[in-house]
Amino acid sequence: MLNPLLKQVVESPIGETKRWLDGRSFPIDRPLLNVSQAVPGYPPPDAMIEHIKDAASEFAAARYTPILGIPALRAALAADVSAQYGATIGENQVGITSGCNEAFCVATMAVAEAGTEIILPVPYYFNHDMWLRSVGISPVYLDTGDGMLPDPERASLLVNDRTRAIVLVTPNNPTGAIYPPALIEEFHDLAARNGIALIVDETYRDFLPDGAPHHLFSNSTWTETAIHLYSFSKVFSLTGYRVGAMIAGEQVLDQAAKLLDSLTICPPAIGQMAALFGLEHLDGWRADKRAEMQRKIERFVAAMAGTPWQVESAGAFFAYVRHPFVEVAARVVAERLLDEHSVLSLSGDMFGPGQEGYLRLAFGNLDEASVDVLVDRLLTARSS
Ligand SMILES: Cc1ncc(COP(=O)(O)O)c(C=O)c1O
Numbered sequence: 001m002l003n004p005l006l007k008q009v010v011e012s013p014i015g016e017t018k019r020w021l022d023g024r025s026f027p028i029d030r031p032l033l034n035v036s037q038a039v040p041g042y043p044p045p046d047a048m049i050e051h052i053k054d055a056a057s058e059f060a061a062a063r064y065t066p067i068l069g070i071p072a073l074r075a076a077l078a079a080d081v082s083a084q085y086g087a088t089i090g091e092n093q094v095g096i097t098s099g100c101n102e103a104f105c106v107a108t109m110a111v112a113e114a115g116t117e118i119i120l121p122v123p124y125y126f127n128h129d130m131w132l133r134s135v136g137i138s139p140v141y142l143d144t145g146d147g148m149l150p151d152p153e154r155a156s157l158l159v160n161d162r163t164r165a166i167v168l169v170t171p172n173n174p175t176g177a178i179y180p181p182a183l184i185e186e187f188h189d190l191a192a193r194n195g196i197a198l199i200v201d202e203t204y205r206d207f208l209p210d211g212a213p214h215h216l217f218s219n220s221t222w223t224e225t226a227i228h229l230y231s232f233s234k235v236f237s238l239t240g241y242r243v244g245a246m247i248a249g250e251q252v253l254d255q256a257a258k259l260l261d262s263l264t265i266c267p268p269a270i271g272q273m274a275a276l277f278g279l280e281h282l283d284g285w286r287a288d289k290r291a292e293m294q295r296k297i298e299r300f301v302a303a304m305a306g307t308p309w310q311v312e313s314a315g316a317f318f319a320y321v322r323h324p325f326v327e328v329a330a331r332v333v334a335e336r337l338l339d340e341h342s343v344l345s346l347s348g349d350m351f352g353p354g355q356e357g358y359l360r361l362a363f364g365n366l367d368e369a370s371v372d373v374l375v376d377r378l379l380t381a382r383s384s
C-alpha cells in the first residue's frame with residue numbers, strides 16, 4: 001500500500017539527531033552546544049517583529065496571494081539580486097515559494113521527469129537527495145575534490161541523454177565551500193552545451209564574506225540554463241515563516257507555477273510581508289549578521305589550525321571537519337561528542353557516501369564566545 005519510492009528514502013537526519021536529545025539533560029557546567037541544524041539562534045530584529053504584528057492585523061495577511069507571490073516582493077527581490085549580481089533581473093523572472101526547499105522541488109520537477117537523472121555533488125544537502133529519490137529522479141553523485149569544490153570536467157563524464165540538470169549549492173551546505181565565479185561559469189557552460197539546467201541553491205548567499213562576488217546571471221542566455229534558488233529563512237531569521245524564491249526564465253516559472261498552485265496555492269502571505277520588510281529595511285542588520293558569522297568562522301578556523309582536527313572547508317554558515325579518529329565511524333564520533341562533551345553535530349555519512357571521516361558544524365546557533373568552548377571540547381575528545 002505504501003509508495004515504494006518513498007519507502008527507500010532515508011529518514012531526515014535532522015529528525016534523527018533531534019531524537020538523540022530526547023530525555024537527555026546536560027551538566028550545568030557543560031551545557032549543550034547545538035551545532036547540528038543550520039538555523040540562526042537569534043530572533044529577527046525588533047523592527048521586523050513589530051512589522052509582523054502590524055501586518056497580521058491586515059486582512060491581506062489572512063488571504064491567498066498570487067501563486068508566484070506578492071508583486072512588490074517579486075520586484076524587491078529582482079532589484080536586490082540585480083544590484084548584488086550586477087545583472088538585470090525582471091520581476092517576471094522571480095517566483096516566491098514556501099521556502100527554498102519548495103523552490104528546489106518545483107525547479108527539479110519543472111525540468112526533469114521520473115526516470116531521468118540529476119547530477120548532485122557529494123557531500124550533498126540531504127533534502128535534495130531525498131526529494132529526487134522520492135519522485136523517481138536518480139541523483140548521480142559527483143565527488144568533490146580539493147577544497148570540496150566540484151570539477152566540471154568530472155561532471156561532464158556523468159552527463160548522458162537522461163541527464164536533466166546539475167545542482168550546485170554555494171556557499172555550500174554542508175561544507176561551507178564558496179564556489180569561485182569562474183567555477184560557476186564553467187558549470188553554466190557545461191549545462192548550456194548539453195541543453196540541461198544548472199540549478200544553483202544560494203540559500204547562504206547573504207553570508208558570503210564582504211566583497212565576495214555574486215555570480216550567475218552574467219551570461220546573456222542565462223534564462224535558457226540557470227535556475228537560482230534563494231531562502232529568506234536564514235538571512236532574516238524567518239525559518240518558520242516559510243519564504244524562499246526561485247529566479248528563472250519565464251518558461252520554467254510557468255511550469256513551476258502549476259506545481260506551486262497544486263502544492264501550496266501561494267507562499268504564506270505573512271511570511272512574504274516579512275520578507276519584503278526585510279529587503280526594504282534591514283540591509284544594515286543583514287550586513288551585521290554577515291560580519292558576525294564571518295568572525296565566528298574565522299575564529300574557529302584559526303583555533304583549529306595545527307590540531308589533529310582538519311578543517312576541510314569553511315565559510316558562510318558551516319565548517320566541514322575531518323575528525324582525527326581514523327578507525328571510528330563519523331556517527332560514533334558524533335554520538336560520543338554528544339555523550340561526553342555535550343556537542344550536537346551532524347556526521348558526514350548523512351551527506352552521502354564516502355563522508356565517514358567528517359562532521360558538519362553549523363555556526364548559526366553559536367554566539368562568538370561559544371566558538372572557543374566548541375574548540376576546547378573538540379580538542380579534548382578522545383577516540384574511545
Ligand atoms: C542548501 C539549503 N537549501 C535550502 C534550505 C531550506 O531553506 P528553506 O527554509 O527556505 O526551505 C536549506 C536549509 O537548511 C539549505 O541548507
